Amino acid sequence: MERHFAxxxxxxxxxxxxxxxxxxGAIEKSFEALSERSEDRVKSxxxxxxxxxxxxxxxxxxxxxxxxLVQPMAGDLRLLTMILKINTDLERMGDHAVNIAEKSQYLFxxxxxxxxxxxxxxxxxxxxxxxDALDCFMNENVELxxxxxxxxxKIDDYNDRIYQDMAALMEKEPSSVHRALxxxxxxxxxxxxxxxxxxxxxxxxxxxxGKEVRHHFETT
Amino acid sequence: MERHFAxxxxxxxxxxxxxxxxxxGAIEKSFEALSERSEDRVKSxxxxxxxxxxxxxxxxxxxxxxxxLVQPMAGDLRLLTMILKINTDLERMGDHAVNIAEKSQYLFxxxxxxxxxxxxxxxxxxxxxxxDALDCFMNENVELxxxxxxxxxKIDDYNDRIYQDMAALMEKEPSSVHRALxxxxxxxxxxxxxxxxxxxxxxxxxxxxGKEVRHHFETT
Numbered sequence: 001m002e003r004h005f006a007x008x009x010x011x012x013x014x015x016x017x018x019x020x021x022x023x024x025g026a027i028e029k030s031f032e033a034l035s036e037r038s039e040d041r042v043k044s045x046x047x048x049x050x051x052x053x054x055x056x057x058x059x060x061x062x063x064x065x066x067x068x069l070v071q072p073m074a075g076d077l078r079l080l081t082m083i084l085k086i087n088t089d090l091e092r093m094g095d096h097a098v099n100i101a102e103k104s105q106y107l108f109x110x111x112x113x114x115x116x117x118x119x120x121x122x123x124x125x126x127x128x129x130x131x132d133a134l135d136c137f138m139n140e141n142v143e144l145x146x147x148x149x150x151x152x153x154k155i156d157d158y159n160d161r162i163y164q165d166m167a168a169l170m171e172k173e174p175s176s177v178h179r180a181l182x183x184x185x186x187x188x189x190x191x192x193x194x195x196x197x198x199x200x201x202x203x204x205x206x207x208x209x210g211k212e213v214r215h216h217f218e219t220t
Numbered sequence: 221m222e223r224h225f226a227x228x229x230x231x232x233x234x235x236x237x238x239x240x241x242x243x244x245g246a247i248e249k250s251f252e253a254l255s256e257r258s259e260d261r262v263k264s265x266x267x268x269x270x271x272x273x274x275x276x277x278x279x280x281x282x283x284x285x286x287x288x289l290v291q292p293m294a295g296d297l298r299l300l301t302m303i304l305k306i307n308t309d310l311e312r313m314g315d316h317a318v319n320i321a322e323k324s325q326y327l328f329x330x331x332x333x334x335x336x337x338x339x340x341x342x343x344x345x346x347x348x349x350x351x352d353a354l355d356c357f358m359n360e361n362v363e364l365x366x367x368x369x370x371x372x373x374k375i376d377d378y379n380d381r382i383y384q385d386m387a388a389l390m391e392k393e394p395s396s397v398h399r400a401l402x403x404x405x406x407x408x409x410x411x412x413x414x415x416x417x418x419x420x421x422x423x424x425x426x427x428x429x430g431k432e433v434r435h436h437f438e439t440t
Contacts, residue, residue, distance in 0.1 A: 167398055
């Protein structure tokens with residue numbers, strides 16, 4: 001029975017990874033929607049979200065079945081609860097990708113703004129955080145998890161800079177307000193995705209070391 | 221052993237409720253900080269956040285100990301996983317209250333804007349959603365849970381209206397940009413709090429009925 005449980009858990013973890021890759025892809029596409037002004041990319045993000053939502057429900061239900069059917073040992077239980085938690089985090093990232101795609105869709109119906117903001121860098125760095133968070137969880141790699149936590153400061157800096165730059169632009173050019181607001185919101189969504197990637201990294205450290213790093217992680 | 225587990229679970233649920241009340245209070249205070257331009261209220265939200273973070277860790281660790289120590293039955297296990305999930309949701313609401321308090325602090329260092337937006341109504345409705353979500357979970361009240369889910373549309377409407385009104389104001393009065401942006405962000409934080417309350421209501425329905433309501437809840 002225990003061996004059967006271990007295999008089921010491994011399969012579930014693998015499915016979570018697949019979902020994670022899909023979410024990572026949706027984030028990438030949502031940004032491509034913006035940079036390429038592509039309606040196809042927007043549609044593709046919306047389609048991905050449907051799949052992500054279905055996967056979330058499937059993983060959640062399977063996870064609860066595993067709880068109910070077996071009486072596993074402490075380590076496996078912790079892994080199973082993490083899978084359920086990360087499942088929710090990934091699904092929320094998917095929602096943020098949809099928000100970005102929606103704002104992008106509005107933006108490419110409008111004349112483009114000439115901007116000098118690090119949005120592409122921020123999107124790439126966020127996507128990398130998501131990928132690294134997934135990898136560190138899959139391989140229980142604490143070192144990589146710590147790197148993810150360190151990256152979060154950079155994302156916050158990007159977010160602050162974009163907020164300030166867009167506020168300055170709106171003050172200077174009132175006709176840019178609606179479009180600049182979209183960039184503020186896109187940046188905010190990327191920052192939330194990075195926070196969720198952070199949670200996965202924290203969970204990985206907790207899983208591996210049994211130590212609580214939330215709310216008092218030191219990057220030094 | 222099983223009876224002991226049931227008691228421990230009851231105690232944990234009670235502690236989650238206490239945490240929930242604290243979070244609800246922090247949300248209320250964060251809005252009072254804004255409406256009363258009160259530095260004391262801001263400080264109080266920051267202090268509450270410290271306590272909320274400690275409670276989150278305490279509940280999380282206690283929950284994981286319960287997993288490891290006992291081999292409980294299906295229903296209790298589902299309740300325990302819900303407690304851990306709601307624990308995370310409540311902690312995030314606390315973070316949003318802190319964001320609101322920070323934006324309020326910026327705002328009352330600035331000349332007040334004359335506004336006709338339903339921010340107070342939105343804050344009150346959001347706070348009520350949080351309180352109802354807590355109550356429906358504590359009493360496993362599916363009817364109340366459905367009411368919470370229905371309220372979410374109203375919050376989204378408030379959020380849309382505030383976004384549009386603030387965009388219009390920024391276009392008309394460029395000097396208002398920084399302040400109006402704060403209101404957009406406060407409204408966004410309230411909307412996120414309402415989403416998290418929604419999650420708790422969905423979890424309650426799932427807990428009670430074993431039915432999945434996420435992503436396809438019908439309010440009719």
